Amino acid sequence: MTDSTTRALRLGTRRSKLAMAQSGQVAEAVRALTGRPVELVEITTYGDTSREHLAQIGGTGVFVSALRDALLAGEIDFAVHSLKDLPTTQPEDLTLAAIPVREDPRDALIARDGLTFEQLTADEERVARIGTGSPRRMAQLNAWARSLGRRVETVPIRGNIDTRIGFVEKGELDAVVLAAAGLTRIGRIDEATQLLSPDVVLPAPGQGALAIECAAVNADLAARLAELDDPATRAAVTAERSLLAALEAGCSAPVGALADLSPSSRLRSSRGGPKADEQAVTELHLRGVVGTTDGSTLVQMSTTGHVPASLDDAATPLNMGRELAAEMLAKGAAGLMGERAL
Numbered sequence: 001m002t003d004s005t006t007r008a009l010r011l012g013t014r015r016s017k018l019a020m021a022q023s024g025q026v027a028e029a030v031r032a033l034t035g036r037p038v039e040l041v042e043i044t045t046y047g048d049t050s051r052e053h054l055a056q057i058g059g060t061g062v063f064v065s066a067l068r069d070a071l072l073a074g075e076i077d078f079a080v081h082s083l084k085d086l087p088t089t090q091p092e093d094l095t096l097a098a099i100p101v102r103e104d105p106r107d108a109l110i111a112r113d114g115l116t117f118e119q120l121t122a123d124e125e126r127v128a129r130i131g132t133g134s135p136r137r138m139a140q141l142n143a144w145a146r147s148l149g150r151r152v153e154t155v156p157i158r159g160n161i162d163t164r165i166g167f168v169e170k171g172e173l174d175a176v177v178l179a180a181a182g183l184t185r186i187g188r189i190d191e192a193t194q195l196l197s198p199d200v201v202l203p204a205p206g207q208g209a210l211a212i213e214c215a216a217v218n219a220d221l222a223a224r225l226a227e228l229d230d231p232a233t234r235a236a237v238t239a240e241r242s243l244l245a246a247l248e249a250g251c252s253a254p255v256g257a258l259a260d261l262s263p264s265s266r267l268r269s270s271r272g273g274p275k276a277d278e279q280a281v282t283e284l285h286l287r288g289v290v291g292t293t294d295g296s297t298l299v300q301m302s303t304t305g306h307v308p309a310s311l312d313d314a315a316t317p318l319n320m321g322r323e324l325a326a327e328m329l330a331k332g333a334a335g336l337m338g339e340r341a342l
Contacts, residue, residue, distance in 0.1 A: 097222040127151060161186060181208035
């Protein structure tokens, strides 16, 4: 009989090339961490089989529900998700054991003839057709074009990375926009003709980060997986996802958010004591955007706060997200979202 501490750990993953690539990277890390073999268990989710656009099927949880069902049924030991696909409410019977170091959170443009967005929109004789399945990207791309005195046509698309890039290669679209992290993980980031600055296109909350999840009852495994957690990444995505949750928006709503962490000066304690009383802190800068998909109206706001450098306390990122959401709602963000919680 196989000892439970030496048998292969079963890692649940979606079947796409990207999911398999990122799950394979996590599997290697878990093997190195635990000394145990890890086998990938491929699971098909509703989001993989549906041909509807994500905005139509709701987006929230469509890529994770089947994986979570397998976890709760004991068919797999842990699962790897793209964090941006996870609903913001964490089930009590599942543990988000680790959020590893985040990959580049930005969006990437892959355009014909090596063009940038500015070059695509400069042609007065031709309206660039840009493919994306994301209302968030549509809103910001259209707003960007408007700011340049131009316009683009955003075309809803589905499919894996190869399929989406194929639309450009076949001449069906002038460009597509994809997550830079996904392109990096499958070795195709060099095909990006432009990495889009968050100053013009904010990514989805949690974009570029992975989530490693297991059943709450499997406390020993959760504790080992927690060694892969990156506190800085967790603090940043906690702020972003708190904003999304407070807006009561699903992951298919036109919401962008990005939190940046950077060391700041040490803050002396309120008692004004000597250096021993000083506390190292980190500055957290959170930006958020909500917009109509045609780009005619955007609500963009930001906030900055300080969190302890140990990053053990999630209260500050949570509160920052909620407070920024409240300010955005007061500025009219609620009326710009296509999907609201009932």
